[in-house]
Amino acid sequence: MHSTATLEASQTGVPKATQRSAVVHSVWKTSIRYTVVSAVLLGIVYPLLLTGLAHVLFPRQAQGSLILRNGQVIGSALIAQSFTSDKYFHPRPSAAGNGYDATSSGGSNLAQSNAKLAQRIQGDIDRLAKENPGTPVPIDLVTQSASGLDPDITPDDAYYQAPRVAKARGLSEDVVRTLIGNHTEQRTLGLLGEARVNVLELNLALDDSAK
Amino acid sequence: MTANGWLQFAVFSLVLLVTVRPVGIYLERVLEGGRTWLDPLLRPVERLIYRLCGVNAEAEMSWREYAFAVLGLSAVSMVFTYAIERLQFYLPWNPQHLANVGTDLAFNTAASFTTNTNWQFYTPESTMSYLTEMLGLATHNFWSAAVGIVVAVALVRGIKRTNSSTIGNFWVDLTRTTLYILVPACVLYALLLVGQGVPQNLHAYTAAHTLEGATQTIGQGPVASQEAIKMLGTNGGGFFNANSAHPYENPTPFSNFLEMLSIFIIPAGLTYMLGRMTGSPGHGWAVFAAMFALFTAGFATAYWAESHPYSAIRGATQTATATLPTGNYEGKEVRFGIADSALFADITTDASCGAVNGMHDSFTPLGGMVPLANIMLGEVVFGGVGAGLYGMLIFVVLSVFIAGLMVGRTPEYLGKKIESFDVKMAMLYTLIFTFIVLVFTAIFVLLPNVGLGTTSNAGPHGFSEVLYAFTSGAGNNGSAFAGLGPNWWWNIAMGFDMLIGRFLMMVPVLALAGNLAQKKSVPPSPGTFPVNTTLFSVLLVGVVLIVGALTFFPALSLGPILEHLLLKSGQLF
Numbered sequence: 001m002h003s004t005a006t007l008e009a010s011q012t013g014v015p016k017a018t019q020r021s022a023v024v025h026s027v028w029k030t031s032i033r034y035t036v037v038s039a040v041l042l043g044i045v046y047p048l049l050l051t052g053l054a055h056v057l058f059p060r061q062a063q064g065s066l067i068l069r070n071g072q073v074i075g076s077a078l079i080a081q082s083f084t085s086d087k088y089f090h091p092r093p094s095a096a097g098n099g100y101d102a103t104s105s106g107g108s109n110l111a112q113s114n115a116k117l118a119q120r121i122q123g124d125i126d127r128l129a130k131e132n133p134g135t136p137v138p139i140d141l142v143t144q145s146a147s148g149l150d151p152d153i154t155p156d157d158a159y160y161q162a163p164r165v166a167k168a169r170g171l172s173e174d175v176v177r178t179l180i181g182n183h184t185e186q187r188t189l190g191l192l193g194e195a196r197v198n199v200l201e202l203n204l205a206l207d208d209s210a211k
Numbered sequence: 212m213t214a215n216g217w218l219q220f221a222v223f224s225l226v227l228l229v230t231v232r233p234v235g236i237y238l239e240r241v242l243e244g245g246r247t248w249l250d251p252l253l254r255p256v257e258r259l260i261y262r263l264c265g266v267n268a269e270a271e272m273s274w275r276e277y278a279f280a281v282l283g284l285s286a287v288s289m290v291f292t293y294a295i296e297r298l299q300f301y302l303p304w305n306p307q308h309l310a311n312v313g314t315d316l317a318f319n320t321a322a323s324f325t326t327n328t329n330w331q332f333y334t335p336e337s338t339m340s341y342l343t344e345m346l347g348l349a350t351h352n353f354w355s356a357a358v359g360i361v362v363a364v365a366l367v368r369g370i371k372r373t374n375s376s377t378i379g380n381f382w383v384d385l386t387r388t389t390l391y392i393l394v395p396a397c398v399l400y401a402l403l404l405v406g407q408g409v410p411q412n413l414h415a416y417t418a419a420h421t422l423e424g425a426t427q428t429i430g431q432g433p434v435a436s437q438e439a440i441k442m443l444g445t446n447g448g449g450f451f452n453a454n455s456a457h458p459y460e461n462p463t464p465f466s467n468f469l470e471m472l473s474i475f476i477i478p479a480g481l482t483y484m485l486g487r488m489t490g491s492p493g494h495g496w497a498v499f500a501a502m503f504a505l506f507t508a509g510f511a512t513a514y515w516a517e518s519h520p521y522s523a524i525r526g527a528t529q530t531a532t533a534t535l536p537t538g539n540y541e542g543k544e545v546r547f548g549i550a551d552s553a554l555f556a557d558i559t560t561d562a563s564c565g566a567v568n569g570m571h572d573s574f575t576p577l578g579g580m581v582p583l584a585n586i587m588l589g590e591v592v593f594g595g596v597g598a599g600l601y602g603m604l605i606f607v608v609l610s611v612f613i614a615g616l617m618v619g620r621t622p623e624y625l626g627k628k629i630e631s632f633d634v635k636m637a638m639l640y641t642l643i644f645t646f647i648v649l650v651f652t653a654i655f656v657l658l659p660n661v662g663l664g665t666t667s668n669a670g671p672h673g674f675s676e677v678l679y680a681f682t683s684g685a686g687n688n689g690s691a692f693a694g695l696g697p698n699w700w701w702n703i704a705m706g707f708d709m710l711i712g713r714f715l716m717m718v719p720v721l722a723l724a725g726n727l728a729q730k731k732s733v734p735p736s737p738g739t740f741p742v743n744t745t746l747f748s749v750l751l752v753g754v755v756l757i758v759g760a761l762t763f764f765p766a767l768s769l770g771p772i773l774e775h776l777l778l779k780s781g782q783l784f
Contacts, residue, residue: 024279027276027279027280027283028283028287029265030264030265030266030280030283030382031280031283031284031286031287031288032287033263033264033265034260034264034266034284034287034382034385035284035287035288035291037260037263037264038260038350038353038354038389039288039291039346039350041260042349042350042353042354042389042394043345043346043347043349043350044345044346046349046394046397046398046436047345047349047433047436047437049398050398050401050402050405050411050433050435050436051411051412051413051433051436053398053402054401054402054405054411054412054435055411055412057402057405057406058402058405058406061405061406061407061408061409061410062405062410062411062412062435063410063412063414063431064410064412064417064429064431064459065408065410065462066417066419066429072420073417073418073419073420074419074420074421074422075419075421075422075427075429076417076419076429077408078408078458078459078462079427079429079458079459081419081421081422081423081425081427082421082423082425082427083422083423084423085423088422088423092545096453100427101427101428102427102428102429102430103336103337103416103428103429103430104334104336104337104452105334105336105430105451105452105453105456105457106334106452106453106570106693107453107456107541107542107569107570107572107573108541108542108570108573109542109570109572109573109667109668109692109693109694110541110572110573110667110668111572111573111576111668111672111694111774112521112523112539112541112573112575112576112778113576113668113670113671113672113774113777113778113782113783113784114668114669114672114783114784115783115784117523117541117573118521118523118524118783121521121524121527121541122523122524122525122526125524125525125526125527126526129526136526136527136528137526137527137528138527138528138535139527139528139529139535139537139538139540140535140540140545142527143540143541143542143543144541144542145456145542145543145544145545146453146456146542146543146544146567146568146569146570147451147453147456147457147458147544148453149453149457149458150458150544150545150546151458152544152545152546153545154535154545155535156528156532156535187215187464188463188464188465188468191215191218191219191222192219192464192465192467192468192551193463193464193465193467193546193547193548193551194464194536194545194546194547194548194551196545196546200422203422204422207422
């Protein structure tokens with residue numbers, strides 16, 4: 001690799017200005033050819049190769065972890081969807097589009113020093129406090145996630161909502177609490193991330209248990 | 212803060228440490244033309260690329276030729292991406308029939324991806340077609356990452372070589388970096404991500420009929436292939452607007468761990484490569500130690516700040532319980548919690564990545580100051596691929612210069628005398644960054660209709676949003692406080708902020724490389740300041756902090772520091 005021949009040295013005897021323009025010319029030519037060749041490799045071959053491999057190795061995940069009921073897509077296990085009925089667990093509030101818009105992800109981007117943030121959170125706390133008087137509201141239930149599509153709530157959040165869901169479905173609270181326990185995913189290897197409950201999967205389990 | 216949070220930090224650090232040596236050795240082998248176990252498969256591809264592009268792989272380049280080639284490729288590929296954005300409606304792989312991108316946004320985005328910044332003034336899932344993502348943007352994730360790495364390697368060669376007029380061959384370095392390092396790593400890594408739940412398809416968006424009878428349209432795409440290079444190449448441009456906070460980009464705590472590790476793995480390995488190539492392994496580790504110290508300080512501050520309860524609300528659980536390690540949850544995801552969000556924010560801005568798994572804009576004032584300050588320090592804490600190492604080597608030159616001044620001798624660095632030209636190039640590098648950040652910010656603060664008036668948050672936080680934008684652009688980071696109302700002025704100003712911050716800073720680095728390469732080596736004397744000691748690491752950290760603080764403390768005190776003090780006294784905006 002380390003031959004001593006340089007572009008400059010190979011062109012001795014040619015006037016300097018001509019040398020320079022020859023170098024510049026060759027840089028442009030190589031740049032254009034290099035852009036085209038490597039773009040095909042990196043921008044077409046690489047992603048298509050991976051699409052093929054992914055569909056063979058992990059077909060469900062490659063399609064977006066979609067959940068089907070009676071042949072119809074009802075959502076993705078990874079993407080929060082809106083729930084407002086009392087008989088369902090509710091996801092965290094969403095700033096994605098007009099709420100849970102999976103073509104417009106994002107957070108509120110409100111700063112702590114923004115009065116709008118304090119008012120919004122306090123309003124939600126006061127509303128929820130009527131549901132469960134005396135119990136502090138889990139903070140994740142009243143804060144908007146970064147993606148607006150957070151599929152999870154904390155176990156505390158789920159247990160906080162359990163009395164409402166149990167009452168609306170005419171179930172005993174213990175049954176609902178057991179279901180939450182079964183659907184709680186602990187930290188990975190007991191170490192990474194935080195414990196969480198997938199809202200859509202929990203709600204599907206609730207519906208299934210009613211059948 | 213919880214014990215588990217610190218344990219996660221410790222485990223992350225340990226895993227990173229284990230990778231440093233093998234990665235460093237592999238980097239050196241690839242870039243110094245050694246054999247790798249991938250040769251039987253990739254050597255023919257490498258030769259084919261040289262033939263198709265008319266590259267003479269044997270020729271060596273002077274620093275000027277090397278710089279020309281960097282600029283040539285960057286300019287051509289930037290025009291290439293601009294064209295794809297402007298024509299995407301007529302091109303294939305656009306199942307959502309997204310319109311052509313407007314001129315100013317297309318310029319901003321092309322500049323952003325060419326410079327390894329990946330600043331995004333658009334919502335990707337409703338703006339960019341699959342073809343634009345793959346062919347227009349992901350290609351730049353490879354190119355700009357490889358360009359960063361090869362410039363760092365050229366500088367290391369400059370330190371290593373003596374009486375040499377050349378510093379390598381740009382095309383060969385670029386091709387080998389891409390083929391032997393980035394592509395194979397990304398194929399494996401992307402598959403791991405798909406296994407965790409990151410989609411990889413070319414379907415139209417999914418229409419889901421929800422349990423409550425509503426319709427939800429879910430964005431899809433070739434996400435995993437792009438996610439892999441976005442992280443490994445410290446690019447950071449999200450396939451979705453929420454970036455690595457989006458469950459499709461970063462679905463599990465394990466994928467999150469991989470993403471954090473992949474930001475640091477090449478930059479950390481480069482420190483080992485530095486020590487190995489210059490024949491001073493201790494120097495590589497001394498640089499690593501300085502970086503690690505700054506990394507730890509950043510995490511500790513951010514984690515501490517984000518664990519604090521939000522003082523403006525009452526009636527929510529805000530003190531940590533066993534099941535809810537609580538704190539500031541606005542703009543954070545449950546699966547990551549406080550610790551992983553703070554760690555990610557620190558890593559992504561130590562490096563020039565700029566991917567986010569939580570919204571920095573909604574961090575506490577002091578928690579949000581950590582990513583901002585990290586970028587202001589020059590992203591030299593492991594840093595962007597290549598850019599972090601050459602940025603830190605600039606500070607190394609300044610450190611040995613200062614040490615030389617203290618003892619009254621001509622400073623030397625690994626056998627090379629550091630003279631006037633070298634220090635001038637180092638100062639040029641430092642000053643260009645400072646100049647564009649502060650001047651652009653000042654202009655946009657003084658133009659309320661296009662700058663400060665467009666921010667979503669008022670008071671000192673609005674100022675922080677403007678400051679963060681230009682710092683992130685000039686530092687080629689790409690993370691944002693967001694909250695800006697993009698307009699023509701923003702697109703154009705940020706475009707130039709990023710281009711200057713990349714290329715005007717890269718040229719002095721290559722000039723330094725060329726100047727060092729042609730020097731002769733002098734044997735160490737008793738007056739030589741050793742660069743493989745703890746004392747050196749401490750001095751290096753000191754120089755980084757002092758240069759950063761002297762430059763940016765006044766701006767920081769008008770932004771996050773003022774906001775913190777006012778918030779403590781109950782003042783909202």
